[in-house]
Amino acid sequence: MTETERRRQTEDEKQVRSFVIAQAEVAARPLAPALYLVATPIGNLADITIRALETLAAAEIVAAEDTRVTRVLLDRYGIRKRPTPYHEHNADEAGPRLIAALAEGRSVALVSDAGTPLVSDPGYRLVERALAAGVKVIPIPGPSAVLAALTASGLPSDSFLFAGFLPAKAGQRKSRLEALRTTPATLIFFESPHRLGETLVAMAEVFGETRHAVVARELTKAFEETRRGALGELAAHYREAATPKGEIVVCVGPPTAEPAQVEDLDGLLMALSAEMPASRAAAEAAKMTGRAKPELYRRLVELKAARNG
Numbered sequence: 001m002t003e004t005e006r007r008r009q010t011e012d013e014k015q016v017r018s019f020v021i022a023q024a025e026v027a028a029r030p031l032a033p034a035l036y037l038v039a040t041p042i043g044n045l046a047d048i049t050i051r052a053l054e055t056l057a058a059a060e061i062v063a064a065e066d067t068r069v070t071r072v073l074l075d076r077y078g079i080r081k082r083p084t085p086y087h088e089h090n091a092d093e094a095g096p097r098l099i100a101a102l103a104e105g106r107s108v109a110l111v112s113d114a115g116t117p118l119v120s121d122p123g124y125r126l127v128e129r130a131l132a133a134g135v136k137v138i139p140i141p142g143p144s145a146v147l148a149a150l151t152a153s154g155l156p157s158d159s160f161l162f163a164g165f166l167p168a169k170a171g172q173r174k175s176r177l178e179a180l181r182t183t184p185a186t187l188i189f190f191e192s193p194h195r196l197g198e199t200l201v202a203m204a205e206v207f208g209e210t211r212h213a214v215v216a217r218e219l220t221k222a223f224e225e226t227r228r229g230a231l232g233e234l235a236a237h238y239r240e241a242a243t244p245k246g247e248i249v250v251c252v253g254p255p256t257a258e259p260a261q262v263e264d265l266d267g268l269l270m271a272l273s274a275e276m277p278a279s280r281a282a283a284e285a286a287k288m289t290g291r292a293k294p295e296l297y298r299r300l301v302e303l304k305a306a307r308n309g
Helices: 003-014 050-058 067-076 091-103 123-132 145-153 170-180 193-207 231-240 265-273 278-289 293-308
Strands: 018-021 024-027 035-038 061-064 108-111 137-140 160-165 186-191 212-217 225-230 248-252
Touching: 018 050, 035 050, 035 123, 050 108, 050 137, 061 067, 061 091, 091 108, 091 123, 123 137, 145 186, 145 212, 145 225, 145 248, 160 170, 170 193, 186 193, 193 212, 193 231, 193 248, 193 293, 212 231, 225 231, 265 278, 265 293, 278 293
Parallel strands: 035 108, 035 137, 061 108, 160 186
Antiparallel strands: 018 024, 186 248, 212 225, 212 248
């Protein structure tokens, strides 16, 4: 630890440990030495818990994914604390320093940019080191984009799987989705705005266009939006719509019962196409077989071309 860092820590320790709510200053009780995992708001700063505020105010060190983001939260509640950076790019350097502080009997509060630490951030590495060093780890629960999206989705919540961000490359993304296709649970993903459309298209192809899903955007913020529908409908909407803004969570419902096995798929397609347009015939076949509509449509076009050729 550099002399500048030691001086800053000493200055922080001399500061009054308190927080402010409704213009009332509240003294924070001392913390026992431990690593505290503090959940912070995912958008609306009013979602912070009293326990989280007291922990941030009392901790000797606040380790933050982005100190600028955390500074906004601390200032909002009058917490006079200087956060120290801990993120994926400096974890190998900052982690041992934080473990050393914990070993000296200090209290460290870890926060991410938003939500619960360790969910799609490098915090788990710090927790691993802390546990290996015999340090107590204490969760301070609170906001979570994963649970907020799930509870508002209307999809089954008795069993769910958080799958994080899908791979950016199309082939790897499809392989990951294939591995999750039959998981008997609601699937929850994070996604970036510029990849949302292509991700939904890939999900519709792998999971089937009729599988229920939800796109939750800007949760708890002023322009919060939750769009529900079949994957095919959602893919079509976001493929044509302007690139959405903000943080996005995609929930996909669990698979339904195994579709009926069809021995003569070509015969089914041709029979349906005799009664309805090709696109609708492919959609009906997709419902009956669980196969992806685009795949069935292409096969039907091939069959008709062969018959007319």
